[in-house]
Amino acid sequence: MDSMFLNRLGAAFLLSGVCVWVCYATSSAVVPHTAPAKPAFSLPALDNKPIAPFMAHADAQRGDALVHQVCTNCHAVNDGASDGVGPNLSGVVGRPIAGLSGYSYSQALKAQHGHIWSDQALSDWLTAPARFAPGTRMSLVGLPDAAQRADIIAYLRTLGESDVPAPPASPGVTP
Ligand code: HEC
Incomplete structure (x- = not known):
């Protein structure tokens, strides 16, 4: 294994790490962590009708x-x-x-x-x-x-x- 190969390997790891971080940062910025105030759907069956x-x-x-x-x-x-x-x-x-x-x-x-x-x-x-x-x-x-x-x-x-x-x-x- 020559040092050129090891350098490339290191660079590859570094680059993928940066990619993961960028993805995480972008998605966290776009999608808020808070739960919605109202559920997206409600089951009609759950009303106790007289x-x-x-x-x-x-x-x-x-x-x-x-x-x-x-x-x-x-x-x-x-x-x-x-x-x-x-x-x-x-x-x-x-x-x-x-x-x-x-x-x-x-x-x-x-x-x-x-x-x-x-x-x-x-x-x-x-x-x-x-x-x-x-x-x-x-x-x-x-x-x-x-x-x-x-x-x-x-x-x-x-x-x-x-x-x-x-x-x-x-x-x-x-x-
Ligand atoms: C997949 C099987 C299944 C189907 C289909 C089913 N039941 Fe049941 N039922 C049970 C079981 C098991 C119990 C006992 C539940 C327990 O002990 O938690 C029960 C309990 C009951 C009880 C309580 C009776 C008591 O003595 O307190 C009633 C009333 C009842 N079922 C009505 C119905 C009606 C009306 C339907 C149709 C719309 C129905 N069940 C469909 C399995 C079923």
Whole structure:
């Protein structure tokens, strides 16, 4: 190895070091380090909408179809059927959250045990399960459409024995 080669090698290293520094300095000057005041996008699913106005127009038959499309992969809906990946949903409306003694709920859902599955609680849960109970094992991203959630809840009300009074009669207006 002659000294000319070593000189070139040294120069190459020096030059690349300078390049890296120039790039870093330029990019730091152009792109500010501060986080934006407002997030670039927001998830519409994260608003807890009051579900009552949607319940007035809810259709249990549409809910039936949706539940069999989206939920029954993991949930049984027939009275007395054994739990699937998730707990049996028969009679879930008005039941305490994490209320089946035979099902092994996550700590996240057990922590909510003091509450009841009301229409609103179900709606909030189905909007974004992971936000309602961070750490839940129900791996459903969520249903952003309030009308769909209302249909599903209307169907869930028809399952098993529910102590909850029926929702107000629909005035017959389609949403
Ligand atoms: C990928 C499987 C999966 C799908 C799909 C799914 N769930 Fe679940 N669900 C679960 C699991 C698992 C739990 C238990 C969660 C826990 O313990 O954290 C659960 C819990 C629940 C509970 C709480 C019940 C109780 O006894 O407290 C309700 C209500 C529920 N799911 C409704 C639904 C509805 C309605 C749908 C369809 C829109 C749905 N789930 C879709 C897996 C699923």
